[in-house]
Structures are given as structure tokens and as C-alpha cells.
Amino acid sequence: MKSFLYKIPLILMLIGSFVHAQDEVLTKEEAINLILENNLDIKVARNTKLIDENNADILNSGYLPSVTGNASGSIDKQNSEGVLANGDTRRAEGAETRRYNAAVNVNYTLFDGLGRYYNYKSFQERSEQSELEVRQTIENTILQLFTVYYEAARLTENTATLEQALEISKDRLKRAQYQFEFGQNTGLDVLNAEVDINTDSINLLNSKQQLRNTMRDLNLILNRDLSAQFTADTTVTFVPGLQMENMYNEAQINNVRLQIVEKDINMGLNDIRIAKSGYLPTVGLTGAYGWNESSNNSPLAFALQNTSTGVTGTVNLTWNLFDGGTTITGIKNAKIAYQNQEIAKKQIQLEVERDIRNAWDSYTNALYVLQVQEKNLQTNQNNFTRTDERYKLGQVTSIEFRQAQLNLLNAELAKSQAKYNAKLAEIQMLQVSGQLLNVDF
Incomplete structure (x- = not known):
């Protein structure tokens, strides 16, 4: 036991040097900035948002015309024979005919039953929804961040507390040894003190190991070097003046899940209108500018060379009077999908109400537990x-x-533990109410 006891201070000194080398204090603001810049889930969500923004651009709306160009050329060699009006016969051996043409064509849909209009609106709704999904990813990631960050802070405090406990046990061992040397107690007190030092040393070793593991977890979330060293800020401040009624009202307006499902409903309504556009005609405009040239070296040809240019324009109307029931089926299915989206919204509203009430209860209960533990700590300090x-x-x-x-x-x-539980409960409540990104940590 004594040989192990002599090794423990060396182990603690080596681990202590690792802890004290962590001079960088990673503040909460720095952690948030790092996660917004480096987190991979947030990067993917932002890239998805860029795709949806591209889809909602005027270039993908169908409102712009299509312009195509084409050109061709051909060479034709023929042997031909012809009889003139005076009865003479003429022959052309290997007569060559060349033809060239080029054209620019423009097609534009003037009216398509408003399907294009509502499809464009759906793309815009989807772009806004994608922005909300980025916010949702950021909120979830920040909640994950602070779950790990405050765990690192808690273990930092625990490690300091266990170090103090070990120092107290060491002083007790010295005192017991002095008393034993002067015959004031038995060797049992010395042995008990040595056992308690071993226990405190092991607890401190385990706490430091848990702290290192948690720091690596935090570095992983921040998407940086896993061996990066830092010290977590153990200061905790609570948002003042929170009230249940205000949190509930904020949740009904700002909860990101409710805002996302609202966009689904808007897109579902647009889908119904798009399907109904099949009942209306389509009016289109086409135009072309063309150039043609042909040359013929045959003596029998009426003209040896011919060139023409011109502009043509056409307005066409297409009305699908009956498509076999495809439009009717599409409208029915779009309406059913819209009803499902409304049902999903009601379900999410109930879940949000439950979540905000549960979060508030957890928050107030955690604050009460913190107050009790503070009083309990004061009592035990005095004792x-x-x-x-x-x-x-x-x-x-x-x-x-x-x-x-x-x-x-x-x-x-x-x-x-109660302090950080209360802070995490507050963060979870702020997330459900949609206020997580509007407060300081």
C-alpha cells in the first residue's frame, strides 16, 4: 500500500502538468463562433440552403424565354438529263448543289394556367424553409455544444474540489503521523489516513481522465484538433425575468419546428393550385430568324444561286380538354397531402406546448434544487x-x-452539478421558445 502511495503523487504531478498547461480559456462566445464557423452539420445545412436559393432564382422560374440556334450545310452531286422546249437534250454530269441555312429560335410561354407562378412561389417557400432548417441545425448544435461545454466546466470544478480534498487528507496524514510519533494515537489512525489518501487520489485521477475525455468531445464538436488544450469558463449566469406565460407565447410564434411546418403547409397549398392549372390552357409564343442559301452549277437549274432571310412569329394555344383523369387525380392527392400537413402542424403544436411546459418545470425545479444545494453547502462548510x-x-x-x-x-x-443542470434546463427552454439565438450565454 505504501509503495502505491508513493507513486500516486508522481502520477498526479504528471497529470497536473497537463492540466496546468491548458492556459487557453475557451470562452462561451469563442466556442459559439468556432462552432458556427467549423461545425460540419452546420456547413451541410448552409450548402443545402444555397441549393434552395438557386432553385428559387428567376433563372429557374420558367418566366424567361428559351433561345436556341441551329445551322446546317449539305452538298449534293447528281447526274441529270433534261429536254429543252426546242427538243434539244442536255446532260449534266456530277452537277453539285450546295445548301446552307442558319436560324435563331425563341420560345416563350405567355400563360400556363398559373402553374409556373405557384411553382415559383413554392421554390421561394422552400428557400425560406431551408433557412429555418439552418437555424434549427444551429440551435441543436449549440445545445449539444453547451451540454459538453458545461460538462467540461463541471469536471473542472470537481477536479479542483477533489484536489482540495486530497490536500486535506495529506494534512490529516501528517498530523496522524506526528501524533503517533508522540504517542497520542495508535497506528490505526495513520493507516486510515493513508487509505483515505488513496481513495481521494483515485477519485482525482478519474476526474482528470473524464475531463480530458470531455475536452476531446468538445474539440470534436468544434471540428478542430482533438488534442487542442483549453480551460472551460466555469462562470454561469442566468437570464433574468423569465416567465412561463411569455415563454409559451414566444414558442407559439418563434419555435423553429412550427415555422418549418408552416412552410410545408404553404407549399402544400401551392401544390393544389399547381395541379388545378391543368384545367387551363397554355398560350405560347415562338419566333425565328432564319437565313438560307443554295447554289447549283447544273446547266439545267433555273437559278444558280438563291439566298433568303426572314423572320417568323407564331402564337399558339394548347388546351388539354381531357387528359384521362390525370389532373383530377393530382388535385385529389394534393388536397390529401395538404390535410396531412395540417394534421402534422396540430401534432407539432401539441408537442411544442408539452415541451415548453416540461422545460419550464425542469427549469424552475433545477433552480430550486440549486438554492437548496447552496444552503446545504454552506451548512456543510460550517460543520x-x-x-x-x-x-x-x-x-x-x-x-x-x-x-x-x-x-x-x-x-x-x-x-x-445543480448549477450546470439549471443552466442546461434554461438553455433547453430557450430553444423550445425560439429565443436561444437571442440571448447571451
Whole structure:
């Protein structure tokens, strides 16, 4: 046991050097900036948003005409024979005819039953929905970020608390050894103190290992070097003046899930209108500018060379009087899909109401627990101070002293856990109410 006891300080010194080397304090603002810049899920969501923005552009609307150009050329060699009016016969061996033409064609749909209009509106709705999805990804990622960040902060506090507990146990061991040397106690107190040092040392080792693992988890979320060293900010401030009624009203307006499903409903309504456009005619305009040239070296040809240019324009109307029921079926299906979207909205509204009420209860309960743990910590601090004084006077046993020390340690750890639980509950409530990106952390 003693050989292991002598090795523990060396192990703690090596791990302590790792912890103290972490001079960089990663503030909450810096963590948010890093995650907005580097997180891979956010990058994918933003790229998807760019695609939807391109789809909603005028170039993809169908409102612009299509212009095509074409050109061709041909060479024809023929042997021909002809009889003139005076009865003479003429022959042309290998007579060559060349033909060239080029044209520019313009096609434009003047009216398509408003299908193009509502399709363009759906693309715009989808672009706005994609922006909301980016916000949703950012909110979820920030919640994930602070879940890990505050865990790192909690473990940082725990590690410092366990270090203090180890120092207290070391002082107790020195005191027990002095008392044993002067015959004031038995060797049992020394052995108990050594056992408690081993226990505190192992707890500290485990806490530091958990802290290193959590730091790597945070670096992974931030998409940076997993071995990057930092120190988490353990300061926690709560948003003042939160009220249940206000949170509920904000959730009905700003909750990102409700806003996304609202865009689905708008697009579903546009789908019905697009399907109904099949009942209306399509009016189109076509125009062309062409150039033609032909040459013929045959003596029998009426003209040896001919060139022509010209402009043509056409207005056409197409009305599909009956398409076998395809339009009717499309309208029915679009209406059913629209009804499903309205049902989904009602379901999400109920879920959001449940989530905001659950989040509020969790938040208020966590704040209450924090207050209780703060009072409990103060009580245990006072108790340990008195016990320490009496222990020095020999009025309490080492077992009683150790129990007071453990009570204080547990109270400190519980208070730290309650603090971060309350902050995470607040963040979750802010997310459900749609206010997560509007507050300072």
C-alpha cells in the first residue's frame, strides 16, 4: 500500500502538468463562433440552403424565354438529263448543289394556367424553409455544444474540489503521523489516513481522465484538433425575468419546428393550385430568324444561286380538354397531402406546448434544487470548520473528521452539478421558445 502511495503523487504531478498547461480559456462566445464557423452539420445545412436559393432564382422560374440556334450545310452531286422546249437534250454530269441555312429560335410561354407562378412561389417557400432548417441545425448544435461545454466546466470544478480534498487528507496524514510519533494515537489512525489518501487520489485521477475525455468531445464538436488544450469558463449566469406565460407565447410564434411546418403547409397549398392549372390552357409564343442559301452549277437549274432571310412569329394555344383523369387525380392527392400537413402542424403544436411546459418545470425545479444545494453547502462548510477545529483539539475521532470531510465534498459536487443542470434546463427552454439565438450565454 505504501509503495502505491508513493507513486500516486508522481502520477498526479504528471497529470497536473497537463492540466496546468491548458492556459487557453475557451470562452462561451469563442466556442459559439468556432462552432458556427467549423461545425460540419452546420456547413451541410448552409450548402443545402444555397441549393434552395438557386432553385428559387428567376433563372429557374420558367418566366424567361428559351433561345436556341441551329445551322446546317449539305452538298449534293447528281447526274441529270433534261429536254429543252426546242427538243434539244442536255446532260449534266456530277452537277453539285450546295445548301446552307442558319436560324435563331425563341420560345416563350405567355400563360400556363398559373402553374409556373405557384411553382415559383413554392421554390421561394422552400428557400425560406431551408433557412429555418439552418437555424434549427444551429440551435441543436449549440445545445449539444453547451451540454459538453458545461460538462467540461463541471469536471473542472470537481477536479479542483477533489484536489482540495486530497490536500486535506495529506494534512490529516501528517498530523496522524506526528501524533503517533508522540504517542497520542495508535497506528490505526495513520493507516486510515493513508487509505483515505488513496481513495481521494483515485477519485482525482478519474476526474482528470473524464475531463480530458470531455475536452476531446468538445474539440470534436468544434471540428478542430482533438488534442487542442483549453480551460472551460466555469462562470454561469442566468437570464433574468423569465416567465412561463411569455415563454409559451414566444414558442407559439418563434419555435423553429412550427415555422418549418408552416412552410410545408404553404407549399402544400401551392401544390393544389399547381395541379388545378391543368384545367387551363397554355398560350405560347415562338419566333425565328432564319437565313438560307443554295447554289447549283447544273446547266439545267433555273437559278444558280438563291439566298433568303426572314423572320417568323407564331402564337399558339394548347388546351388539354381531357387528359384521362390525370389532373383530377393530382388535385385529389394534393388536397390529401395538404390535410396531412395540417394534421402534422396540430401534432407539432401539441408537442411544442408539452415541451415548453416540461422545460419550464425542469427549469424552475433545477433552480430550486440549486438554492437548496447552496444552503446545504454552506451548512456543510460550517460543520467541517467546526469539526476541523475540534479534531485539532482531539475532541473528535478521525472517522468523524473524515465523515465531515466527505459531507463537504459531496455537497460541493452536488452544488456544482445543480448549477450546470439549471443552466442546461434554461438553455433547453430557450430553444423550445425560439429565443436561444437571442440571448447571451
